[in-house]
Amino acid sequence: MIFEDLPTTPTSEELIDKAFSRAARAGKAKGGLEAQQSMLQTAANIISDNLENVVTAWPDFEYDAHPFYYELADAIVDVDRLRQSLSEVMWASRKAREIHEEYQPRLRKTDVDTARKHRKQAFARLADIVEQIDDELLYINESRNDLRDLPDIDPDAPTIVVAGYPNVGKSSLVNDVTSARGETASYPFTTKGIGLGHFERDHIRYQIVDTPGLLDRPPADRNEIESQAVSAIEHLADCMLVMVDPTGECGYPIGSQLELRDSIVAQFEDVPVFTVANKADRFDADELDEAAAADHAMSVETGENVETVLEAAVEAIDYEPELPFDG
Structure with missing residues (x-):
């Protein structure tokens, strides 16, 4: 059944905590400018990858979902709203990568204090992006909970x-x-x-x-x-x-x-x-x-x-x- 293995969707707070705590550990393993670069890359990658995974875990309702399951899903959740939420989450995933690409060059040829300042600015923007899609993440997870326990009916079987x-x-x-x-x-x-x-x-x-x-x-x-x-x-x-x-x-x-x-x-x-x-x-x-x-x-x-x-x-x-x- 296409909804059975959908993973739990993290809240914005959970994702931010995960990204920044992993970034802190990555920074401790290095020093100087390299530490600031590693922290930014780790945080941005975790946010971007996790958000992308949220979206790709779902079937494409237009192409992958049998009409039976499409209409069944739409009877339980608002499929149009769900698709919009997934679109917003993918936007946030791409935005996290753009922030990384924008700030990473600033951390290479500067002093450590300035690099730390830029990295903190990047973290603030990353957190802001994730917080903007908090409602979308919540709705995706609610939809996942509503759909994953549907009976395992094979729409292609006689x-x-x-x-x-x-x-x-x-x-x-x-x-x-x-x-x-x-x-x-x-x-x-x-x-x-x-x-x-x-x-x-x-x-x-x-x-x-x-x-x-x-x-x-x-x-x-x-x-x-x-x-x-x-x-x-x-x-x-x-x-x-x-x-x-x-x-x-x-x-x-x-x-x-x-x-x-x-x-x-x-x-x-x-x-x-x-x-x-x-x-x-x-x-x-x-x-x-x-x-x-x-x-x-x-x-x-x-x-x-x-x-x-x-x-x-x-x-x-x-x-x-x-x-x-x-x-």
């Missing part, structure tokens, strides 16, 4: 997204069809953990995702952040399974469940969507078409037709792995 009202059996399905118990991880904009599982067909690994708090209620009930998160999932889904409960045991009438299904079909118009009636062991299959207008009926509890539903999803995705080019 993916089935399970949707539907609460208590229709979505998480039970995810857990049932995966080789191990489905992973659960939290998004900042959901009240419950995202269910994520994997299964294999013909040596291809498929992801199956349940998104409680996002696709389990009508669009009108979602806030702006949640709506944007759903837009991100549009880039992720290769097939949608909208689960309904014709028995009404979930606590929602079938009419409301089908209205949610219709809204999902409208939003995911370029994705195959199957309506799957769960709890087939508790209703009359002969009445299914009229009651639920479902493509498939199954029972996660008994296992009835679960494999049939999965096979239909796999067939609809029709995933073909990229083969290495053999010229």
Whole structure:
């Protein structure tokens, strides 16, 4: 996951302390003019390199980030503001090098006292540059903390997204069809953990995702952040399974469940969507078409037709792995 290994961003105070304390040690190892030159070079290099590393640790959102992760990130943090903050930090990195290049010649052909005076002036300007981007450094680190714990979903893997009202059996399905118990991880904009599982067909690994708090209620009930998160999932889904409960045991009438299904079909118009009636062991299959207008009926509890539903999803995705080019 592209945000997982982002390093902690130092505060302006931490960076200044680090640069100047290292510079002091470098100066003690030498004497005279050489000490002043070494102190300036050390401080400027640490500031410039650390600030540059802050920027280069982040992916280029325009070129490196998959649209899924781009929109997901933008739902959690303000990507435009983050990019501006990174730009300001890179400006400060270049400015630190310019200050070094401006003052270093002044420390070569002069007396020690004058060189010390110039070095102190350079230190003051370096500190001022870093302090100017204090807010940017704080925002970058806050963004890093918000993004680094996102679930490790592979946006390039063939993916089935399970949707539907609460208590229709979505998480039970995810857990049932995966080789191990489905992973659960939290998004900042959901009240419950995202269910994520994997299964294999013909040596291809498929992801199956349940998104409680996002696709389990009508669009009108979602806030702006949640709506944007759903837009991100549009880039992720290769097939949608909208689960309904014709028995009404979930606590929602079938009419409301089908209205949610219709809204999902409208939003995911370029994705195959199957309506799957769960709890087939508790209703009359002969009445299914009229009651639920479902493509498939199954029972996660008994296992009835679960494999049939999965096979239909796999067939609809029709995933073909990229083969290495053999010229």
